[in-house]
Every structure is written in structure tokens, then in C-alpha cells.
Amino acid sequence: MTSDQNFIEIGRRTIQIEKDAIEALLPRIGEDFSQACRLMLECRGRIVVVGMGKSGHIARKISATLASTGTPAFYVHPGEASHGDMGMITADDVVLAISNSGETAEVVTLLPLFKRMGAAVISMTGKSLSTLAQAAEVNLNTGVDKEACPLDLAPTSSTTTQLVMGDALAIALLEARGFTAEDFAFSHPGGALGRRLLLKVQDVMHEGNRIPMVKKGTRLGEALLEMTRKGLGMTSIIDDNNVVIGIFTDGDLRRALDHGVDPHNTTIDDVMTIKCTTITPEILAAEALKIMDDRKINALICVDENRHAVGAINMHDLLKAGVV
Incomplete structure (x- = not known):
């Protein structure tokens, strides 16, 4: 034996x-x-x-x-x-x-x-x-x-x-x-590399009324309701011309509560992150992932050339699409 x-x-x-x-x-x-x-x-x-x-x-x-x-x-x-x-x-x-x-x-x-x-x-x-x-x-x-x-x-x-x-x-x-790697991806569109190199943000982003969005001056409590409804862990903030001027995320909420902010008597203007990172829908989803990794953030607002919000994407969307 x-x-x-x-x-x-x-x-x-x-x-x-x-x-x-x-x-x-x-x-x-x-x-x-x-x-x-x-x-x-x-x-x-x-x-x-x-x-x-x-x-x-x-x-x-x-x-x-x-x-x-x-x-x-x-x-x-x-x-x-x-x-x-x-x-x-x-x-x-x-x-x-x-x-x-x-x-x-x-x-x-x-x-x-x-x-x-x-x-x-x-x-x-x-x-x-x-x-x-x-x-x-x-x-x-x-x-x-x-x-x-x-x-x-x-x-x-x-x-x-x-x-x-x-x-x-x-x-x-x-x-x-x-x-090139992109040539390889075209030969393997169903594989992980194909998804990473061919998929664009516009293919997976949330559009229309699925974009979390509030006007400047909105009370924080109302902004939180918008975040809950849209389920992306953040909301964009726009001005009277519908231009994106900031973002408010779950992380911002935790920091605000740590400082004793009252959601009912505080406007989103006081706690939002201004000059936030945005992307365009035409970039590759893999690029969006790198931006999130580099900036240590979990969500991004997609804007057009006039900085009007046209989409939103978070890490979960990239995971679901197989980009991560």
C-alpha cells in the first residue's frame, strides 16, 4: 500500500x-x-x-x-x-x-x-x-x-x-x-478585467429622481430624509441654478453629531462639504473606484460640464457591477 x-x-x-x-x-x-x-x-x-x-x-x-x-x-x-x-x-x-x-x-x-x-x-x-x-x-x-x-x-x-x-x-x-490590457478586455468582456476596463460610470450610476439632492438652505433633518430615501449614504447640495455646491455624507453626519449639532435647527449649508470631488459619467468605473480609494470616500456625484448633477454612484454600486 x-x-x-x-x-x-x-x-x-x-x-x-x-x-x-x-x-x-x-x-x-x-x-x-x-x-x-x-x-x-x-x-x-x-x-x-x-x-x-x-x-x-x-x-x-x-x-x-x-x-x-x-x-x-x-x-x-x-x-x-x-x-x-x-x-x-x-x-x-x-x-x-x-x-x-x-x-x-x-x-x-x-x-x-x-x-x-x-x-x-x-x-x-x-x-x-x-x-x-x-x-x-x-x-x-x-x-x-x-x-x-x-x-x-x-x-x-x-x-x-x-x-x-x-x-x-x-x-x-x-x-x-x-x-494592451484594454484589447484583452474586449476579448474577455464577461471577465473581471473586462468589467474593470470597459464599464463606464454612466453604465452603473443612479440617474433622475434616484439622485439624492437637496437645495441649499434645507434643514439638516430634511436632508437626512433624502439620504434615507435614496439609500446612497449621501446627498448632493445644489444652488438656485441647480449647480452642485457640496455634498453631505454619513461620515459628515457622524462628525456633526459628535459636535452636538441639532438636525432640526441646522441647515445643510453649515455642515456640508464644499468643493466636493465630482466625476463625469464618461469616465471608466475603474477610475471612479481609484478616486474613491485615493480620497477615502464611498460615494461620488456625477456632473455635466455645467456642474449639474446627472448621476450618483457609491462603492456598493461598483461592488455589484464586479469592478471591485
Whole structure:
């Protein structure tokens, strides 16, 4: 029976073997890698990634990584390509074919077709003299001395090096294209980064009669009722021309009560914060969050060019929108 210590030793041994395999890739990143990057960067179509079995799973991941980092790419199953899916590939595409042996029948069968249509082929193999490596315009060597599998059979170290090489290609292309965080967000609109970089204040702010607002001269007690009705923990204060001249928050209320202020006999003018921080609806919600963090405040009034209140937003709104 395997002991707990044996499990730990096996796990560590596996990681060490795969770590060694990755380190062996470093001296192989040279002219072949640069040529592969150049072919992919200059591709007028898309990067078509193919692979069978475990290499096929890696191929799917590499194609997804490329596509999400600015290099249009998709995966084609070699078996399906032989039964109609070759129609998805054009002469303007670049094929990235992955096979550790370089002799995978389903992949090798497609090579004459790629050549006939004029699509450039980049191979990722563990054997530089294999059929696939020899037929490709450029071969990326992802060979390993041994698999982490003790039988040296199950693809483990070899699929790890394939995955790492794919990431190296994707990141090299990302930097060459000048791919930005905002570009990434457009590829991931449903993710946290997409929300942070694409969402604007106007998309989440409270508008119209949902904006907490009182006129100057209003008694503090009435202002508190407005804050309670609108539920944002603050109210804006406007003058006779509807220009925002101040803000009053829950924090201001606590400070006022600490000083013995009578809510029934005090006007909002005496306790409001004048020259308050405001924002415009067009800024990113992430910018509003930074302003709140920097100023140590929990709510903001949104104004137009005439400092008329057009919206209001608080930290809870940003939390709900997934910006925080």
C-alpha cells in the first residue's frame, strides 16, 4: 500500500522531471522560434492549430490563448479535417501542427493538402527528423528526455513542454502587436478585467429622481430624509441654478453629531462639504473606484460640464457591477 510519504515523493518527482523538461527548452528558443513568430505575425489569415490525442488537447489550449491575446486562431481536429473540415483552412492561414512523435498519421496525412493550398506549416515536435518536422517551414523542438510517467508512456513532460512553447509564442506575438490590457478586455468582456476596463460610470450610476439632492438652505433633518430615501449614504447640495455646491455624507453626519449639532435647527449649508470631488459619467468605473480609494470616500456625484448633477454612484454600486 502506498504511504502518504510515497505520494508526496511521487508528486515532487513528477514536478522535478517536468521542471527539468521546461528548462531544457530555454536554449532552443532561437532562430527557429523567431522564424515561427514572424510567420504567425505576418499571417494574413488565421493560425490553425492541429493535434491528436493529448497533443490535441494542448492544441486547443494554445489556439485559445492565441485568440485571446490578439492572434486570431482556432483548432481543427485532424480526423475531422480529413472528412470535410479542411474547408475551414485557406492559403492565407498558417498551420501550427503539434505531434510529439512527428509521425501522427492523422496529422501527417494532411501535410500534402497544406502544401497544395500554399498554407505555411509550423511544426511542434519532439523529433527533428520526423516526417512532420521535415515537411514544415520551421520546427519547434519540444522533445523531452523522459516522460514523468514511470512507464515513459503517458504524455506528461512532453505535453507540458508543448504548452509552455505555445505560451511563449502567444506572449511573443502579444508584445510584438502592442496588445494592451484594454484589447484583452474586449476579448474577455464577461471577465473581471473586462468589467474593470470597459464599464463606464454612466453604465452603473443612479440617474433622475434616484439622485439624492437637496437645495441649499434645507434643514439638516430634511436632508437626512433624502439620504434615507435614496439609500446612497449621501446627498448632493445644489444652488438656485441647480449647480452642485457640496455634498453631505454619513461620515459628515457622524462628525456633526459628535459636535452636538441639532438636525432640526441646522441647515445643510453649515455642515456640508464644499468643493466636493465630482466625476463625469464618461469616465471608466475603474477610475471612479481609484478616486474613491485615493480620497477615502464611498460615494461620488456625477456632473455635466455645467456642474449639474446627472448621476450618483457609491462603492456598493461598483461592488455589484464586479469592478471591485
